[in-house]
Amino acid sequence: MARAGAAEGYWLRADRQSGGRGRLGRSWSSPPGNLYASTLIRLRQSDPAAASLAFVAGLAVHELLLPLAGSRNLSLKWPNDLLLDGTKCVGILLEREGDVVVLGIGINLASAPDIPGRATTAFAHGDIPPIDPAALMPDLASRFAAALGRWRLAGLPPILSDWQARAHPLGTNLSVSLGLEEKVGGRFAGLAADGALMLEQDDGSVREIRAADVEIVRERS
Template sequence: MDLLTRIRIVERTGSTNADLLAAPAAGEGEWLVALAQEAGRGRQGREWRSLKGNFFASTLIALRPTDPPAPSLSLAAGVALIRAVEAAAPATGLMLKWPNDLMIGPAKLAGILLERSGDRLVAGFGVNLANAPAIESRETIALSSVALVSPETFAPLIAAAFARALELWRSDLTRLTTAWLESAHPLGTPLTVRAGPDETLAGEFAGLDPDGALRLALADGSVRVMHAADVSLG
């Protein structure tokens, strides 16, 4: 089965992540792309707004006993996302922000949501190709500010980039982590991390743990390892 035949495009659905997880016959490498998504989700249950012309898609990964820690797949997804956008448009200022955002300068261009059920995991991608949604207290941007790219054109780019990143994840996690770091906010970048409803930390980016967790250097010289948190630059 070649790449294009593994990409299924539908006019509308609730959630591409939910659809793939609910399809027992779906195999690794299959992609579901929706031109409109009615129940899209971001991290921590947040709504992902479906604006016309944007990209909403998910792919399935069948986890193997020999695979690296599943959370580190977020690194593969991030590397694939930035490579696909680089291939689609001459965007400048592209940068990965932990844990799952792709930025152009200070504004969010795209996000990733990983969800797992047993040994099946889906990676969902939302990319502002045409329109930037309004998000309270967050700056957003659309790729249309630099180039016009359709969901149908972007789909094979992200599918090919993710296939390469997934192979690297399984064969050389260290190289994959290096690739992510080279595309992300640099070491020493000031970060504000909301680790919970009553806990906000200020520190500097100190790299990643092997499973993809954030290492935050605090002012007292200690390093806090964060597996789930909201991160702001500065």
């Protein structure tokens, strides 16, 4: 649709995906009842770096879901996840072709997939019923359009500041996988000016990470 000239701001929602995929081409479980939606952004020459749209999307989704979290803690995790009480509940994917970015968002409303080695959760639990995905779409589209406008008008710094205020605290212990063989640990030291993750290591040095899988390290009881 983007190749055919679909306008920025168009949203497409699926009840279920037969070929959904996650970051780095991973398979993406898509049972009914969750929200699976994509939109497209047509980049302008004056726009900040396209990769920073992950922060724009994260903010819009956090604003959308915060009232639904109740007493549970909803936070952002670099580069493109949302956590509910520290457990993944949302994934965000950006794919670019030319001057078009397709943004995909998956929200575990009714159920959470089983992912080996990774804890996931859904908003529906106990006596809290599932939320209708279609009912969230107007608010999601509105909040994303507003965040996109701020990104274009005010630039990246206020977006990153707002994102960091909604993320896990400074000093959080992180495990960062840079590839199949390289894994480093450290503490969250905030975001660089371009949105890179700043990782404080044991020797006090700070390493800037621009592409990686990041997990929060839980303290053992």
